Amino acid sequence: MKELVWLVPLFPLIGFLIIGLFKNNFSKKLAGTIASGAILASFTVSLGIFIELLSGAEKTFTYTLFDWITSGDFSVAIAFLVDPLSSIMLLIITGVGFLIHLYSIGYMHDDEGYAKFFSYLNLFVFFMLLLVLGNNYLLMFAGWEGVGLASYLLIGFWFKNQSYNDAAKKAFIVNRIGDLGFVLGIILIFITFGSINYADVFGSAMSHPSNEPVIVLITLLLFVGAMGKSAQIPLYTWLPDAMAGPTPVSALIHAATMVTAGVYMIARSNVLYSLSPTTLTIVAIVGAVTAVFAATIGILQNDIKKVLAYSTVSQLGYMFLAMGVGAFTGGIFHLATHAFFKALLFLGAGSVIHAMGGEQDIRKMGGLKKYLPITYMTFLIGTIAISGIPPFSGFFSKDEILAHAFAANPLLWILGIAGSIMTAFYMFRLFYLTFSGTFRGTEHQKHHLHESPSTMTIPLIVLAVLAALAGFIGVPEVLGGSHLLEHFLDPVFEDSKLILFTNHLSHSTEYMLMGTAVGILILVILFARNKYFTNNEIPKSDEDKKSVFANLVYNKYYVDEIYDAIIVKPLDFLSGVFFKFFELKGIDSIVNSTGKLVIGLSDTFRRLQTGHVGFYIFMMVISIVAILFFNLI
């Protein structure tokens, strides 16, 4: 099966080409079927590869398709690396991707750009697969840029709305900053190691000393890329705006897969990061601070998708925290569980929005439990999973991260717990405001309320099962498990383990940490239940006066406004200056006068063409005389 790995990205590519080229000739049903079928085919192959890796002895396999670029010392192949890490990513991308494709068949049903939507989705999956399958940094970068493009296209999918276009542009531009770091990182890798193939780079990196400046610089530059793609402080601002895209897009790209590319990149480069403890510390701090910071914003948001967006930023923070404290397995574990429950929550939110006729404000919802029973149940499971209540999946993955954080530095643990408390609060706030109490929308909306069609509810159910049970692949030893995931991923991270020294917690400490966390969480959930279920509190409307702090949080700490003032405005001003003086007066006038000169000359030369043979021959004779004169005398 491993030899067939090239099929995995090929199917979505073919799907994209077919739908993209012939979308006008297709019925909606056919376009949706082709797109979903392509992903299902990829998933089947991915599953085969996974099973083969699980049972086989060979854990790493490279499949070279062809040489891509060869120039001097520099050579890159289109080659796919199959190892436990990439095969887990393949399963998540194609598995969750397939469910979301299926869901989209129902969700996008009435959209005029239906076929276009599916072609973009397939394009996205293709690039995402390229990103995780590449055996070198350049191929990863190609996928990286490709998913950025697909993300841009899908955020601005409803391009007739200008603010959606602005959101798409923002996502693209903010990501460029990160991409610049990534590119510089790749160049530096090539300069330092003379290759950009993972195997060569990590192999020769092993002989470098720890914290060598150049490796610190490389890892920091790569991390800048990760910050952009995975929405970490300070480059997170695009992700909440990216909710402008259709909800399945938010679920697939902005929750389950693309935004975790940064985490994947660090996990893939774990050897480099392990050699650079300084960067790891920075990664951990950025992750922990992002986790808390985004969670605080989530508490006061009233848009169902915005809450989930900030929640995503926050959860990505946990993954980076995990990477930063050397818990690479934990980070990937959380990546996987997060993919399930966050995709579930987004799709659930989509189901709610679908039922509400496009309404996204939770203050206008309420009491949806009886109208959307399946959505309600699955959303509840997702909420419990993300809050980290045992034995749901979020508990195991988050616990593993927190335990490692504690071992590294208790302060990081405190930040992690704080974020976790807020997560539980805003998620249950969201849950109660949406599903319990009485309906607060218009009569017309109430009349329209209905459970979503089965193409939408089946993915919800499947994801709910995964969100509930996925944690069991990583039950820690202290709870009597054997952490299957860790053993599976061992070959990828074994080099790092040699370099990186990590503290180990005693079992009693672990029990204590777990107990504290779960205890606090239950209290918080009860508090949220009391506030929003028993007392039926509704968040204030926008006009009402709020406390200064609430106002600050509600407005997302004015970060967008600050960026606008200190970066966008000065750049605008500068570009205005350059435009007026350099462009218009300098470059334009040079270009235009060159053009005028040519046209003027042309007009002159044209007049030589008099039409009189006598004149022509006269000109020729002069030329001949000149030639003979200069050459023979």
Add this chain to the structure above:
Amino acid sequence: MKALIIISCLGFLALLAEILNFKKHLYTLTLLGLTVALGASFTEWNSAMPSYLNHMVLFDNYSVAFIGVLIITAILWFLMAPSFFKDDTHTADKSALVLFALVGAICMVSYHNMTMLFIGIEILSICMYVLAGSNKKDLASNESAMKYFLMGAFATGFLLMGIAFIYGATASFDIFQIKLYLQNNPAASPLFYTGIMLMLIGLAFKISAAPFHFWAPDVYDGAPIQVTSFMATIVKTAAIAAFFKLFSTSFAAASDTWSTTLMWLTAITILVGNITAVFQNDIKRMLAYSGVSHAGYLMLAILAMNELGAHSLVYYTLAYSIATIAAFAVVLAVINAKGNSHFDSFLGLAKNNRLLAVASTVSMLSLAGIPPLAGFFGKYYVFTAYLQNHSPILVLIALSGSAISIYYYFRLIVNMFKFESEEKIALSYSTKVLLVASVILTILLGLMPDLILGIW
């Protein structure tokens, strides 16, 4: 040699067509014959005994490659030009003239003796004089034929004088003997150098290099458009091939004496051709000046004086001929539909007929030298060949000329896609075949230059 014989026979057959009354089938017969000739000439590739008639003609790989280019161009030309033979009583005469012109062209690329060169040029030229005036009732056509003849005769005089001088110095017409003479007499007589200069002038006229290009726009403009496209492609290819052969064989050792002059001519040709084309409002005249500028690029290959120069010349002339024939086919269709070939007649052409617009876009892009089309690699290899032996100044001039050419080539493209237009233009079957084939060939040659360059 086989191609030469087959095409000569075709010419005689065409003359008989009127008498034996098979005019209707002549066109098909000609196409068939040309295809056979093409195949036959390929069998002479790497031939062991390429020399015929006491070294009068030599069919080495260089000649065979150019014969290939000429016949392919001729086939495309016939696909474009069926209307040239239809509405007239002189079908057979015209066919015969075209075929004999082709025979002349083949002599010009395969000569090994300057008599043969001269005979080839004259066979070609005299046919062309007549063909240029073949639209008997059109004043412009008559004027064009007259101008062409007068100036052509003038230039032929120089050529012949040059041959005579060289014979005077070397006592031989054989180009190899002349080469040997130069080797044995490094200080050749002044007669010899004068002869080189005179021949250079005569050949520069034939390829329409500035300042001997004045005839080209007027003749191109007045002659029937099919004849114009024949001049722009086959005549130019044959002339440049003859030019290259003579100067790279016989006069190579004396390159110090003529290369400076040729460089000046090249620079002037590229600049004058491109700059003057900017102001033209008629596509035929624009293409005429474009042809002048391409003569300049081709002369770079002569100056290169190396193997790559010869190979790139074959590639370049093929790419240029295909694009030019396609462009003229479009102009012909537009003239048929709208009455003239003014730039404004191309407004909205993309809506009139998509194939016309696509084909002319591809050929304009190729002529302008935009990658990955054939025209780009033509220029690329010519420049590369030139740079192997020379400093880059002339290439910089050529590049700025190319930059200027973007203006007038793109002006046509922009016009085609500018405005809406409801009117539809129908195309004949052979035109469609020609346009599709030219687009495919232009792209294919661009993507795989080794198809031509790899055969050596």
